[in-house]
Amino acid sequence: MTSTSLLWFRRDLRLGDHPALAAAADHNHRVLGVFVADDVPLDASGSPRRAVLARTLAALAQAMDGRLLIAHGRPRSVLPRLARAVDADVVHVSADYGPYGRRRDEQVQRALQDAGVEWVATGSPYAVAPGRVRKSNGERYAVFTPFYRGWTDHGWRKPARSGSGVDWVDPGEVDGITAHDPQEYARTVPAGMSLPEVGEQAALDGWRTFRDEALDDYDGDRDRPDRPGTSHMSVYLKWGSIHPRTLLADLAGRRSTGAASYRRELAWREFYADSVFHLPESVWTSVDPVIDRMAWDSGQPAEERFEAWRAGRTGYPFIDAGMRQLLAEGWMHNRLRMATASFLIKDLHLPWQRGAEHFLEHLVDGDYASNNHGWQWVAGSGAQAAPFFRIFNPLTQGEKFDPSGDFVRRYIPELRDVPGRKVHRPWELDGGVPAGYPEPIVDHADERAEALRRWQQRG
DNA sequence: AGTCCGTTCGA
């Protein structure tokens, strides 16, 4: 009997002649796909992001009846050789533009055509391919608003008919797939985690629900993590389950402010991808190096604060709820992404890359361009970022955007019995901070002043 | 896509 395999490799392995391929054949394993992970940290286990990617790709591989080679983030010159090694005649490559080379799609396509291999690309699709929107003199747009104008003027094709590509299958049907990576990373999900459904149908269902029930209120509700005000399309856009042109076409006939705001958010995603296309190094290095001249914390106490931040144990309920949402769902509301990022950078004085790395590790929608440039926006090191001195107050943010405290109580069981907005200030409760929940690890007013001091004294 | 502080304005 033939069983199926989804093989996982580290990027430093030579795949073409890897013994796992031969072993799979020896054991009558049909190779569904080969996934080469190098756009996520490799040492973390139980990453929900990789789990969602794995399910998405497994569903795709299943739909392609095993004729599929999935090589994500791999140097493209080896793809034809890989395709022959696993007897695949269709190759799936991610179409996003990471730091591994611009214009690679064209090179890949040519190489695969030469090898007689059919090529399909899904993953991180854009209405306008990164690099295409240019000023009249051919230079890139470095500022969002002019980019937005140029992007709109550029225009884009109509979306492909839904279902015209790959028919996605229920991920439940591919449960028999086993991972051969010794660490089984990406296949293991922490118990109790709830991950989004994968595939095109789930994306379309989610979109229609958002469009019909929340889009008109998007302007007002998008900043409210206690309400279902956002689309949750990021994971489907990231992994190519839905195309932004599908969403844009649906928005085109709508005049509401919500529709306009949402279109603008899609444009931000394309702007950041365009930025990475032109400046691949900006994924991990500050666009404006002024931030690098500041003093940042390191050493044991700093590592302990970093760990408290990651675990959602800073003592600031709004921050902790966001960080725990990330751990529980592999997703965090955008308002919390900004607030928790500000806290790491400006209250804990740690470099933005530390936080970006943690987010990429856990976010099911984790994307180099959007995530890392989002971090640079908060840090004040982006091309068009918020100024460094724009510092979020973790308490004010909570009381303003989660006024009833419902969001905090949803993610912090220690505070579940504290009613109303008082939940944002557990240290002021009669009887003190509830058992099991930490005191604030830093004083925000002190650390805000400290951050501004370091900003003033930068070299 | 922020916060803080000092000042002014109106109840």
Place this chain on the structure above:
DNA sequence: CGAACGGAC
């Protein structure tokens, strides 16, 4: 005396 506003960081 609190809301509103402007400038500074």
